Amino acid sequence: MPSSPIAIVTGGSRGLGRSTVEALARRGVSSILTYKSNESAAREVVEGVQHASARAAALQLDTGETGAFERFADMVRHVLREWGDDRFDFLVNMAGTSHSGLLTDVTEDDFDAAYRVHVKGPFFLTQTLLPLIRDGGRIVNISSGLTRIIYPGRIAYGSMKGAVEVMTRYMAKELGPRRIAVNTVAPGAIQTDFSGGIVRDNPEVARHIAEATALGRPGLPDDIGPMIASLLSEDNRWVNAQRIEVSGGQAI
Numbered sequence: 001m002p003s004s005p006i007a008i009v010t011g012g013s014r015g016l017g018r019s020t021v022e023a024l025a026r027r028g029v030s031s032i033l034t035y036k037s038n039e040s041a042a043r044e045v046v047e048g049v050q051h052a053s054a055r056a057a058a059l060q061l062d063t064g065e066t067g068a069f070e071r072f073a074d075m076v077r078h079v080l081r082e083w084g085d086d087r088f089d090f091l092v093n094m095a096g097t098s099h100s101g102l103l104t105d106v107t108e109d110d111f112d113a114a115y116r117v118h119v120k121g122p123f124f125l126t127q128t129l130l131p132l133i134r135d136g137g138r139i140v141n142i143s144s145g146l147t148r149i150i151y152p153g154r155i156a157y158g159s160m161k162g163a164v165e166v167m168t169r170y171m172a173k174e175l176g177p178r179r180i181a182v183n184t185v186a187p188g189a190i191q192t193d194f195s196g197g198i199v200r201d202n203p204e205v206a207r208h209i210a211e212a213t214a215l216g217r218p219g220l221p222d223d224i225g226p227m228i229a230s231l232l233s234e235d236n237r238w239v240n241a242q243r244i245e246v247s248g249g250q251a252i
Contacts, residue, residue: 004028004030004055005088005090006030006031007021007024007029007031007088007089007232008033008090009094010033010092010093011033011035012031012034012042012058012094013041013042013044015190016190016192017094018221019221019224019225019226020092020228020229022049024225025052029229029232030054031054031055032057033045033056034058035058036060042058063093063122064097064121066116066125069124073128076132087132088137089133089134090139090140090232091133091140092142092228092232093139096142097117099114099156100153102152103155110156119160122141126139133180135178138180138183138232139180141164141168141182141184143164143168143186143243144187145187145189145247145251146158147243149250164184165184168184169241173241181237181241183231183239184243185227185244187224187247188209188247189218190221191221199218209250212250212251213249215248216248223246
């Protein structure tokens with residue numbers, strides 16, 4: 001790998017994605033981060049990374065719209081050329097949306113929306129970007145503690161993330177000849193704006209999560225971003241095809 005690796009982090013303008021970009025920057029890794037609609041938040045992340053003496057660029061992308069992926073790949077090529085490169089090293093499929101509803105309430109449109117963002121999007125974005133990923137690189141797909149910890153009302157979301165975990169193992173097998181390691185990171189309950197900020201902003205929910213977690217509190221974004229940055233480092237080069245839950249010991 002080159003002395004200054006490059007990562008693509010979808011959803012890198014907020015929450016866990018932002019923490020990942022910032023943690024990578026502290027390790028000297030440049031990032032191309034994506035945002036769906038909040039360009040000002042993405043610019044703020046880019047400026048912060050640049051102050052840390054790393055490179056960063058923000059590109060707009062809706063990971064639920066596969067028709068935009070080829071154009072996105074062209075924009076990535078443009079950024080890479082500006083940085084004097086033609087390949088990147090790490091792909092973090094972070095971008096996602098929350099989906100709630102009981103089995104009896106989830107509509108077909110709800111289900112399809114979850115599928116487009118959490119399964120179809122990462123699958124075809126990875127496929128599209130494969131020619132640009134350096135041999136020996138790494139991919140991290142984001143799952144959820146909700147594939148193991150069952151909360152009523154999260155059936156569609158949890159099912160999609162279960163698919164991501166299986167997809168990850170297939171990717172690891174198929175990309176092995178290129179020495180590309182692929183792993184899943186499954187965060188537990190984290191205090192962000194995800195799901196309307198319910199873990200961050202609802203004291204009763206936060207108390208429930210704290211009581212159910214061995215380390216006694218809900219997670220924070222910076223419990224996740226540095227872990228992903230570490231997973232992408234050479235220290236973890238032999239970790240492959242794994243589901244790694246990062247939940248502080250929630251519901252054990």
